[in-house]
Amino acid sequence: MIELKNISKIYPGSPPVEALKEVSLHIEKGEIYGVVGVSGAGKSSLIRSVNLLEEPTTGEVMVDGVLLSSLSSEELRKARRKIGMIFQQFNLLESKTVFHNVALPLYLVGKKRKEVEEKVMQLLTFVGLADRAEHYPGQLSGGQKQRVGIARALATDPHILLCDEATSALDPDTTKSVLDLLRKVNKDYGITILLITHEMDVVRNLCDRVAVIDQGRIVEQGTVYEVFTNPKSETAQRFVRTIFGQELPESVHQSLEKQDQILRIVFTGENAKRPLIAEVIRKFQTDINILQGSITELQGKPFGDLLISIQGDRKVTENIIQYLQEHQVLVKEVASIGV
Amino acid sequence: MAFDWTVFWPQLVDGTIATFIMVLVSLVFSILIGFPLGVVLVVTRPGHILENRTLFTILNAIINIFRSVPFIILLVAIIPFTRLVTGSSIGTVAAIVPLIFYAAPYFGRLVENSLLEVDSGVIEAAKVMGATPWQIIWRFLLPEALSSLILAATIATIGLIGASAMAGAVGGGGLGDLAITYGYNQFEVRVVVITVLLLIILVQLVQSLGNYFAQTVRRK
Known part of the structure; x- marks a missing residue:
């Protein structure tokens, strides 16, 4: 056109x-x-x-x-x-x-x-x-x-x-x-x-x-x-x-510890409706702290955006990332908060 | 020698009529010449709908030249041309020619200013609709500038009233002529006061009329 x-x-x-x-x-x-x-x-x-x-x-x-x-x-x-x-x-x-x-x-x-x-x-x-x-x-x-x-x-x-x-x-x-x-x-x-x-x-x-x-x-x-x-x-x-104000509140930012690993998880389509975080916690027996999150709709499709921190072993975190990716969830490691 | 008022009053009436004629006729011609001049000045300028640098530069210079010559000098300078057109260089009809030379470029500038005030977004909207340059001028620029154009014509008219009084200096007739002949040359202050009062009333009247029409158009 x-x-x-x-x-x-x-x-x-x-x-x-x-x-x-x-x-x-x-x-x-x-x-x-x-x-x-x-x-x-x-x-x-x-x-x-x-x-x-x-x-x-x-x-x-x-x-x-x-x-x-x-x-x-x-x-x-x-x-x-x-x-x-x-x-x-x-x-x-x-x-x-x-x-x-x-x-x-x-x-x-x-x-x-x-x-x-x-x-x-x-x-x-x-x-x-x-x-x-x-x-x-x-x-x-x-x-x-x-x-x-x-x-x-x-x-x-x-x-x-x-x-x-x-x-x-x-x-x-x-x-x-x-x-x-x-x-x-x-x-x-x-x-x-x-x-x-x-x-x-x-x-x-x-x-x-x-x-x-x-x-x-x-x-x-x-x-x-x-x-x-x-x-x-x-x-x-x-x-x-x-649109999705991704700045972490200052107090949350300060409460994080150095060894915490921060992940951004983006759920798209049907994944946004699944209780994936609960599954991860059960499966890996780990503590996950949700720092920020939102679920919105884009062009009629649900879209979730979560920022989580995982305490503990680096290896576990890698396994979690792999598990989430197998479920077609977009995972990004966030080095510094504020992204 | 006492001033003969019985002679003066009829002359005042004639003088007022002469002023009216001078102003009206020269106004009509000034608009006929100045209006297209102003439009051309706007549309031929760089970046406008009928850009033409040469035409714009030439017209711009000509207008500036006429606008910078004092009216009293213009009056004398174009006497040969006036004689050619009217067959005479003195009298009411002869005064009209220099008045047009004075007011047409002036009105052209005023029209130019009025049209430039129109938001360029309106011209953009016109282009988007596929309007021809002619349509842009008639259907967009002029209606949007109408109120401002009426005020421009008002200013030009008042300018002409002033200038027509000066034309009296070369025997143009009219109120200015009376003021000079009786008041200035014969030290008859009362005549000066009366003619000036008449001029003031005339100017007030024209301005009020202009404001009224401009306002009516704008309120729409």
């Missing part, structure tokens, strides 16, 4: 800024794909290259099997109508009503009045703002403005929706309702969604797959489940940690 091949973007200047370095992404039809990164990592340049709001310095952008850079400006305008976009700051026309804002893309292509009216009201009903048609954006809350933005983006029946930090200006409750709406857009209309965000929580709640971007490079990508349960790059680990 969206294919980025070796995209680089260099902003001229002294020194020139390399915002994207050889970025390649492949986004399947119908999926929700998230790109996460800190500000300045290149997310904004990345998403703007998909509709050529920013032209990559090198590399290819294919959307719906069409090489965008090969299009004339008229063809590009047509192609853009099939790639909707919503923005962090909503970018609505403050001087026009909600109705007019949503109708604008239709007016631009010269749709008839009656047709426009029908379509706009249908879209406003879909986003839950039919009763606000005659309001001005200044009279709406942030969440409502973003709903208008979504309705406007859907007006031209796009195949793709690009979300540029769409919930970053919203409070947590509103964020959740906008994410629910985006999920509905994906399900009901079958629209492929590409979003960029600095909030890992957005990725966790909405996305199927995720790419982590750092200093203009994609450092990791995979399903949300993979990246959350087993982040490999340091950047990804840092982002995952923002």
Whole structure:
């Protein structure tokens, strides 16, 4: 659906800024794909290259099997109508009503009045703002403005929706309702969604797959489940940690003794439901101290994360690790606490 | 010699009408010229929707040149051109030509400023919808800047009222002419006071009207 091949973007200047370095992404039809990164990592340049709001310095952008850079400006305008976009700051026309804002893309292509009216009201009903048609954006809350933005983006029946930090200006409750709406857009209309965000929580709640971007490079990508349960790059680990606060309380930290062996155990899928720790304690007749733990759900699958300390013989610990690994549980020895 | 008020009052009426004509006609032409000028200045600047460095640089320089010449000098400097256009270099009609030269670049700058105030995100949203440059100007930039454009026209009008009074110095007619002929040359202070009062009322009126319309548009 969206294919980025070796995209680089260099902003001229002294020194020139390399915002994207050889970025390649492949986004399947119908999926929700998230790109996460800190500000300045290149997310904004990345998403703007998909509709050529920013032209990559090198590399290819294919959307719906069409090489965008090969299009004339008229063809590009047509192609853009099939790639909707919503923005962090909503970018609505403050001087026009909600109705007019949503109708604008239709007016631009010269749709008839009656047709426009029908379509706009249908879209406003879909986003839950039919009763606000005659309001001005200044009279709406942030969440409502973003709903208008979504309705406007859907007006031209796009195949793709690009979300540029769409919930970053919203409070947590509103964020959740906008994410629910985006999920509905994906399900009901079958629209492929590409979003960029600095909030890992957005990725966790909405996305199927995720790419982590750092200093203009994609450092990791995979399903949300993979990246959350087993982040490999340091950047990804840092982002995952923002969700599952993995810092040990100071008092727990201090109570640990030097010879204690600390393990991080990640249960995924069905394993998360098994009483594996109890089995280990019985089988190895050892003391296990649970330092921290959580069980959450990711993409509908349970996911457990435990930090334990084992006292005693090093050999026993190795046996325990082996036993757990045989049961397809991810085990990592943690050298220093705080990971 | 006592001042002849019976002669003065009809002249005051004529002078007011002359001021109205000068301001209105030159305003219409200044908008007709200055408005597209301002739009072009915005859309041709680097990074904008119809970037054209050459056109932008040239227009920018021309406007600066006209804006830096004091009006009284402009008035005299373009007399040959005025004569060519109106057939005369004195009188109300002749005063309109330099007024346009004065106000059109000024209004162009004001339009430029108003349009630059529009959030660049709105233009981005327009591009995303597949809007043509023409559509971006008419359907996005101008509606969003409308309130600010009305205030710009108000400022230009008041500028023209002031300048039209100066045009009186070269026999342009109008209230400024009266003030100079009777007040300045014949030491008739009361005439100066009356004409200046009239000008003040005119300016207040224009500003209030402008504020009202700008506010009405904004409240929508």
